[in-house]
Every structure is written in C-alpha cells, then in structure tokens.
Amino acid sequence: MDEFTPTSRTTIKRIPERGTYDRQFVYQVLDEGLVCHIGFAVEGQAYVIPTTYGRVGDKLYIHGSPGSRLIRSLQGDINICVTVTLLDGLVLARSAFHHSMNYRSVVIIGRAYVVEGTEGKQEALQAISEHIVPGRWQHTRKPNSSELNQTLALCLPLAEVSAKTRTGAPVDDEADYDFPVWAGEIPLRLVADPPIDDPRLLPGMKVPDCAKNYTRSPQNKSKQ
C-alpha cells in the first residue's frame, strides 16, 4: 500500500492540491520531525501538548510518566490527534494576501494503546531514542526496572493519516506581477550548533559521532 486511505476525518478539504496520503511522504515528515503536538479532548476541552516520539513501520511511539495528564488521558477511551509540522520557509508574495509558508505536516488520528511487557516497552523507548539521536542508545546506561516502571509507552497505529505540503515560489494574482516589490522565499531549517559538554564530564570523554554534526536532513533519516 503506497497511500493511506482517506477517511471523513482525514480528507483534505481546504486547498486539496496541497494534500497527500503518500506513505513515503508521511514517513519522511515523521522521521525528520523531533516534536509532535498531541491533541486530546477532556469533557469537550481540547488540550495540545508537545512531546517527542519515534516511528517503527506503521507504529508511532510516545512515552511519558504514568502520572502525567497527557499519558493518563491517552489511555482513556478517546481518539487523539497527533500533528507533526516542519516549517521549510516563508513565502513573500507581492500582495499581503498571498503571503504563505512552505511546510510539510502530518496529521494522525486514532486511539493509542499501552505497550505491554518489558520487552515491548524497551523496544518503544529505544525507537524514540534512535529517532531523536540515532546511535545514542547503545552507549547509554539502559533503563532499569524502576525506571521502566516510571515510564509508560503508548503506540498510535498509523492508519488514519493525512499530510499537507507547500513548496516553491509565491503565487500572486496575475495583475500583481507588475507590482514593484521584491518577492520570493526565505528558506528556514533547524540546525545544530556544536555540542556543549556536561560540566561533570569524566576526563577523556569525547563528543560521539551521534552528536557531532547532528542533522535532521531527510535523506539520512528515511527508513522502511
């Protein structure tokens, strides 16, 4: 299956030509992103909480403390919405009206379930860790049973999914192309500055490859 099947909740209605259900596109956006925004409703009030995540195939993993409102709410009998947005640039048109942004975003709707069992939980936590800093997990002190008990991992299946994107130059009204102002795009991207050593570093501990020249460039991140 190369595309997710649109449902009534994920059909792109607004500017549908910017919508896509392409599976590889969705994977690339999720794999490049670091933060998702999770929406859930409690008695009609929506809450939107930022958190990190990981992806393995068609599973999106999130984690947190069993005591947090987010995690407690997500375990309930409710559908949630997880959105990942990558901002690629600002689009400066000639008219104020046609100013825009270049972006890629993914919206996932569904019900998260608790990942059961120590092995499953470790797998989920490793997936999140590898998503954020590939290669880091193997060098860390792994979670002990107390830490595992303090952590809940949830899985949201990638089933009801849509994506949107805008790329390229501004699109002005034909009459405005004579309007005498600069127009174009300001590209934006997330960059890493040189790593900062922990003040209590043991002697001889060098910055590892996984932290050196850290990048979220999509070509390195796409998988499956």
Add this chain to the structure above:
Amino acid sequence: MDEFTPTSRTTIKRIPERGTYDRQFVYQVLDEGLVCHIGFAVEGQAYVIPTTYGRVGDKLYIHGSPGSRLIRSLQGDINICVTVTLLDGLVLARSAFHHSMNYRSVVIIGRAYVVEGTEGKQEALQAISEHIVPGRWQHTRKPNSSELNQTLALCLPLAEVSAKTRTGAPVDDEADYDFPVWAGEIPLRLVADPPIDDPRLLPGMKVPDCAKNYTRSPQNKSKQ
C-alpha cells in the same frame, strides 16, 4: 500584572519547577515562534492544526478562510487550546532515562472571537504579517475588499496561559556520573538561508532588509 493566574486547566502539575506563568516569558516565546498548533474538539474528537499567528498585547490573532474546518470550528461555542513550542536543544544524559529536550512552550486556553469590521480585520492581518516578517507589510500590495471578505480574523485573549521550559545540562542520577559516556547538550535553532528570488521578479528588485539576514532571535522580537 507580571504573571498570568493559573486555573484548573493551566496549572502545571507535571514537573512543576519547569512551569511558569511569567508574562514576559510568555510574550517572548510567542514572539519568537512562527507556528502555533491549535486544538479543538468536535464531538469528542480533538483536531490539531498548525497555523501562523500574531500577538498584540494580550491578544493572539489567527486568520484563515471562512470555509476552512479550523476557522468554522473556532467560531463555534467551544474552548480551544493553542500551543507554541520552541525546541532549543537535545539533552544527552548518561542514562537513557534522563535524556531530555531543552525547550520553551506556551499553552493558551480560551474562546476565540471573530474580529469584526474592516479596520479591526486589517489590524489583525497586519499584526500577523509583522509577526512573521517585521517590516514587510508596508511594502506589499494591501488586501482589497474581496480579499478581506475571503479572510476571517480571530482573536484569542491571553488570559488562561501557562508556559514550560527546560534549559541547561542533563541531570543524571548521582551514581551515573561515573558511567563512562559523553553527556551534554546539542543546541538547536531555526536559521534562515539566503532568500530565493521569485522567478518572475521585476528587474532591479533587490532583497529587502526584512528578508536579509532573517532571524527569530528573541532579543529583537520582544515587545510590550
């Protein structure tokens, strides 16, 4: 008033020492951010949609097409949640468990109202434009009445607001400071690459100051 008053919906319960209600801090996060994630619930289902915004004093402005689901929903009799998240770095601890992120985030809860009248609408649109690219508005072809009719501006008062932040080095369990692995922070920031000219640029149109060396550095952005 230097602080927002916490309510049952905005009281930080999870790691409360990371929470703040400081008004200047909230303003700085909102003024540096470019994208907010708006959550709203329709029949118990939360949706989270990314969009841009602007701030004037204690008013957050958003805009969109009157036909979009987002804008139609927000006009309803519902409370919404608007979240802005700035990712400042990845925190690599010695233990997998204490890995974290440095970030600043703001959560606003409330009811948005439609900005009425041409003047009010223009003010809102200008605020959004100036928020994204300060100095751009004056050079653009301003919205005509047809464009104004195709745009709805909404205002969300900054009343129920909370913020969270994490900064600095990892915090490991005392026993782990002997664990022989590098630890520290990978700082992250959003940067602008050189502007790209529109392919249909008129001759002699130079990149304006507002697009040259574009930055979201907080020291330039804070106001009021």
